[in-house]
Amino acid sequence: MSNPVGKCSEGTAYVPYSTKFGEKRFDGMCFDVSEVTNAAFGPTKIEKRFIESGFDAPGQPVVYVTWDEASNYCLMRGGRLPAQDEWQFAAADKSCGAAESIYLNCAPQADGCLDKKKSCAVKSFKANQYGLFDMVGNVREWMIGRRIYFDPSPIVCGESWYGKDDGVRILSKICDCWSKENSHEQLGFRCVYPPKDL
Numbered sequence: 001m002s003n004p005v006g007k008c009s010e011g012t013a014y015v016p017y018s019t020k021f022g023e024k025r026f027d028g029m030c031f032d033v034s035e036v037t038n039a040a041f042g043p044t045k046i047e048k049r050f051i052e053s054g055f056d057a058p059g060q061p062v063v064y065v066t067w068d069e070a071s072n073y074c075l076m077r078g079g080r081l082p083a084q085d086e087w088q089f090a091a092a093d094k095s096c097g098a099a100e101s102i103y104l105n106c107a108p109q110a111d112g113c114l115d116k117k118k119s120c121a122v123k124s125f126k127a128n129q130y131g132l133f134d135m136v137g138n139v140r141e142w143m144i145g146r147r148i149y150f151d152p153s154p155i156v157c158g159e160s161w162y163g164k165d166d167g168v169r170i171l172s173k174i175c176d177c178w179s180k181e182n183s184h185e186q187l188g189f190r191c192v193y194p195p196k197d198l
Helices: 043-049 067-076 084-091 110-116
Strands: 012-015 019-021 024-026 029-032 140-143 155-157 175-177
Touching: 012 084, 067 140, 084 140, 084 155, 084 175
Parallel strands: none
Antiparallel strands: 012 029, 019 024, 140 155, 155 175
16 A cells, blocks of 8 residues: 555655645645655755754754755655645554544654654654554654645644653644744654656
């Protein structure tokens, strides 16, 4: 299910959620399988901000990024930031035995990095049913807004290495409004893309 019939590029996974890219509607979308890493984002960000902070490893998620920086990176790669409703659908995991529309996947991902007092390398924990890693923990993630073309206020979703995940979280309590100018050691992002036309 993670990439049916080649609809998504390497490093992304297919999520069957109807949405829009531009004015075109698609039956599904392609999510980055993990948060964007320091290596993918580029050396300038690492050199300027985390050289001594413990968040500079190539495989760690890039953090201290503003909403504009995250959005511009996704646009440069032909995608955009996910909306809250898209992210919540992708984060829900029925393999826990919970209703898809209510609960996040149940792997205790955030707890795994607490003893290190920093983020883990991406993909350090089991992927969910769509092949997506770290949707519960590691770092929180920027959203483009609550819904595409409906509420453009920047949103942050997910939990971070600093938080505590008790197993199953209610989706409505894991997203918050943030200022676009905010940046934080617990905050990163991933991108979404339209599926390929086959």
